[in-house]
Amino acid sequence: MTSDATLARLREYMVGPSRFMTLVSVFELGIVDTLRATPGQTAAQLAETVGAAKPDAVEQLLFLLVKEGFIAYDETTGGYSLDALGQVAEKDLDRALRYMNLIKVTALRQLFYLTESVKTGTIVGLKELYGADGTLYDAVDDNEDLNDSWLTLMNQVTANIDPWFFANIDVPAGSQVLDVAGNTGLGAIHTYRHKQSPGLKVTTFDLPHKETEALANFKAEGLEEHLSFIGGNVFAEIPKGFDVALIKHFLDMFDKDDVLTILKGVHKSLNVGGEVHILVPVYPEDITDTDNYNVDFFPAFFIGAAMGQGGPQKLSVYQAWLEEAGFKVTKAITKDAAEIPRDVIPVQAILSATKVA
Numbered sequence: 001m002t003s004d005a006t007l008a009r010l011r012e013y014m015v016g017p018s019r020f021m022t023l024v025s026v027f028e029l030g031i032v033d034t035l036r037a038t039p040g041q042t043a044a045q046l047a048e049t050v051g052a053a054k055p056d057a058v059e060q061l062l063f064l065l066v067k068e069g070f071i072a073y074d075e076t077t078g079g080y081s082l083d084a085l086g087q088v089a090e091k092d093l094d095r096a097l098r099y100m101n102l103i104k105v106t107a108l109r110q111l112f113y114l115t116e117s118v119k120t121g122t123i124v125g126l127k128e129l130y131g132a133d134g135t136l137y138d139a140v141d142d143n144e145d146l147n148d149s150w151l152t153l154m155n156q157v158t159a160n161i162d163p164w165f166f167a168n169i170d171v172p173a174g175s176q177v178l179d180v181a182g183n184t185g186l187g188a189i190h191t192y193r194h195k196q197s198p199g200l201k202v203t204t205f206d207l208p209h210k211e212t213e214a215l216a217n218f219k220a221e222g223l224e225e226h227l228s229f230i231g232g233n234v235f236a237e238i239p240k241g242f243d244v245a246l247i248k249h250f251l252d253m254f255d256k257d258d259v260l261t262i263l264k265g266v267h268k269s270l271n272v273g274g275e276v277h278i279l280v281p282v283y284p285e286d287i288t289d290t291d292n293y294n295v296d297f298f299p300a301f302f303i304g305a306a307m308g309q310g311g312p313q314k315l316s317v318y319q320a321w322l323e324e325a326g327f328k329v330t331k332a333i334t335k336d337a338a339e340i341p342r343d344v345i346p347v348q349a350i351l352s353a354t355k356v357a
Contacts, residue, residue, distance in 0.1 A: 017108070022064045024100050026071075029053065031062075032085055032093075035071070039081035046080065096343040098153045105149035106136060107305040114304035122308045136306040141209070154249070158186055161279065161348055164335060165248070166194035168350050169277040174199030175243040180266060181206055181234060181250045185214035188227045191246065203228045205239060238265040245270055248279040252312045253302060256321065263325035270355045276327065278353075281312045281346040282334060291337055293345050315349050327353035 001009070026032060029050040035041060041049070043059040050058070062080060065071040072083040085093070110117075110125025117124045123139075126132040130146075132139040140147040171177060174197055179187045182204035191202045204214050208231030218227040230239050235258070245266045251259050266276050284292045294312050302310040313321075319329050331352035340347065 019064065020100070020103070022061050024104055026061050026065060027097060031058070032082065035080060035082050036086065040074070040077060040079035042078045042080070092341065092343070095156065095341065098156055099343065099345060102149050102153045105145055107301055110305040111300055114300055117304045117308055120308070123305065125305065135308065155186065157346070158190070158249070162190045162194065165279050165350060166190070168331070168333065169352060170275070171195040171200070171244050173197035176241065177202045177244045177246065178239060178242040178269060179204050180238065180245055180247045184210050185217040185227065185229065187246065187248055189217065189221050189223060192223055192226055201226060201228070203230055203239070205230050205232060207231065207233065234262050234265060238269040240269045241271065242269055243271055243274050245274070245276045247276060251278060251280050251318070252298065253307050253310045255309045259321055260325055263322060263327070267326045267355055272355055272357050274355045276353050278318070278351040279348060280318065280351070282315045282318070282349040283312050285314055285316060292347050294347055297345050315351070318351050322351060322353045326355070328356050329353045
């Protein structure tokens with residue numbers, strides 16, 4: 001890369017935050033919905049529609065979207081209409097907006113303190129902005145805006161990825177399954193729905209304060225006879241006597257030492273011959289792969305906005321860590337990028353491994 005090309009690349013980073021917030025603001029102001037319903041409105045008309053905004057300010061925001069081809073401008077009438085945004089299904093736009101909302105609410109503000117978070121190993125932004133110690137996953141319990149932004153997207157991610165996950169793992173009939181760090185039971189519900197068999201029992205294992213909501217979710221689904229909850233901490237002791245363990249959306253939250261602690265704990269929890277199935281975003285083996293955005297997003301998110309540590313690894317690294325924890329890896333696959341909507345950031349992988357005698 002030449003010097004000029006490097007400087008031009010740096011410029012792309014400089015304008016990134018303002019680009020992002022301009023786009024988000026246009027959606028939040030209702031301009032996209034307004035133009036979908038009534039194309040051809042001028043900046044003055046849009047300003048009246050969205051509230052007490054000045055036409056000048058609305059027009060300033062729209063310049064970028066016209067430049068990007070998201071919105072079209074008619075020089076003759078002064079009217080705006082949807083261009084590329086009008087070609088995207090509303091359900092797909094809604095999915096992209098959930099990602100953008102997560103980035104705005106849980107990441108953008110906190111990442112102002114990324115450097116301090118790296119130095120301290122803590123989420124400095126959460127402390128400064130919310131007075132919260134601990135991690136994002138602690139803070140969501142006490143802050144509705146964080147919880148709504150995070151949980152809405154996580155439930156969407158889980159619903160979208162679980163069919164692929166369960167289609168690629170084996171849960172023998174009648175198994176005793178442990179969903180490790182299964183939050184409030186959605187994963188257990190999906191496990192039973194996808195792998196139902198006579199005698200199948202699925203147990204959610206997570207922090208004790210999640211039990212009430214998990215049990216309510218099981219009851220609402222009519223599955224309270226098949227699903228249960230055990231409270232505890234993965235870094236203390238994981239319940240024993242299970243045939244299958246699931247670890248989903250969890251391992252990438254931690255650095256190597258903690259990941260190995262979790263994997264060794266799961267190893268102890270399984271019966272001999274039992275299997276663990278892991279769902280986790282991964283970096284490409286060639287880190288310069290420009291089609292994989294995990295490395296663009298997750299390091300800053302986990303270190304500066306979520307955990308103060310962690311981040312995904314390459315698939316080969318997770319394989320090595322599983323073997324170090326005493327497992328024999330039987331499957332390691334990455335989801336085909338062609339099957340992932342282009343607005344979705346995570347590229348997920350499945351690793352399956354057996355506890356051998």
